[in-house]
Amino acid sequence: DTGVSQDPRHKITKRGQNVTFRCDPISEHNRLYWYRQTLGQGPEFLTYFQNEAQLEKSRLLSDRFSAERPKGSFSTLEIQRTEQGDSAMYLCASSFRWQGSTPPASEQFFGPGTRLTVL
Amino acid sequence: AQTVTQSQPEMSVQEAETVTLSCTYDTSESDYYLFWYKQPPSRQMILVIRQEAYKQQNATENRFSVNFQKAAKSFSLKISDSQLGDAAMYFCAYRRVGSSYKLIFGSGTRLLVRP
Numbered sequence: 293d294t295g296v297s298q299d300p301r302h303k304i305t306k307r308g309q310n311v312t313f314r315c316d317p318i319s320e321h322n323r324l325y326w327y328r329q330t331l332g333q334g335p336e337f338l339t340y341f342q343n344e345a346q347l348e349k350s351r352l353l354s355d356r357f358s359a360e361r362p363k364g365s366f367s368t369l370e371i372q373r374t375e376q377g378d379s380a381m382y383l384c385a386s387s388f389r390w391q392g393s394t395p396p397a398s399e400q401f402f403g404p405g406t407r408l409t410v411l
Numbered sequence: 412a413q414t415v416t417q418s419q420p421e422m423s424v425q426e427a428e429t430v431t432l433s434c435t436y437d438t439s440e441s442d443y444y445l446f447w448y449k450q451p452p453s454r455q456m457i458l459v460i461r462q463e464a465y466k467q468q469n470a471t472e473n474r475f476s477v478n479f480q481k482a483a484k485s486f487s488l489k490i491s492d493s494q495l496g497d498a499a500m501y502f503c504a505y506r507r508v509g510s511s512y513k514l515i516f517g518s519g520t521r522l523l524v525r526p
Contacts, residue, residue: 325514333518333519334504334517334519336516337515340512348512348513387512399461400458400514402457
């Protein structure tokens with residue numbers, strides 16, 4: 293399967309613990325995105341990378357959150373000192389950056405998500 | 412700031428019938444992209460259809476079509492000949508053209524398909 297993969301699929305942790313999630317994008321995709329989705333809501337943007345550079349971060353990404361994409365391949369999202377309000381589905385997506393002056397609406401391909409439960 | 416609103420939390424349709432899901436958005440940009448994504452239960456989100464704002468023609472993909480009204484900032488999704496496999500959450504999303512590539516999603520509409 294050459295789609296976006298995420299690991300783990302489920303994570304249960306106690307408040308105050310640190311957690312780390314991994315995302316492997318589609319291999320030729322140079323853009324990678326993280327979103328958070330709470331129950332009954334649409335995904336909310338957290339951050340995105342072009343290759344290894346983190347180009348945009350949402351205000352939702354507090355200082356307890358950090359994301360990396362070393363070497364422009366897989367990405368990790370770490371949450372330190374988790375809080376119950378961090379419980380959500382964390383989605384990763386990837387896309388390909390088109391060259392040229394008028395790029396088409398490049399599709400973001402989503403992974404299955406990591407469901408985090410903070411007790 | 413751009414916003415996307417889906418005012419129908421849940422819709423129901425009889426199998427083989429047609430249903431329309433509503434979406435409105437707010438933006439001051441003149442060029443942007445609009446998308447409908449489908450999220451089946453416990454499965455990953457997939458793109459259903461996309462529309463470039465500079466194109467006047469409404470996008471169609473097999474049984475799925477959109478009614479894009481730029482002046483009204485409306486972007487509805489019509490599903491024809493509904494099938495049981497269409498049951499899912501449907502999210503409308505907006506994306507600017509240019510430096511920010513983030514998708515801004517609505518809150519979603521749950522579509523139920525009655526056999």
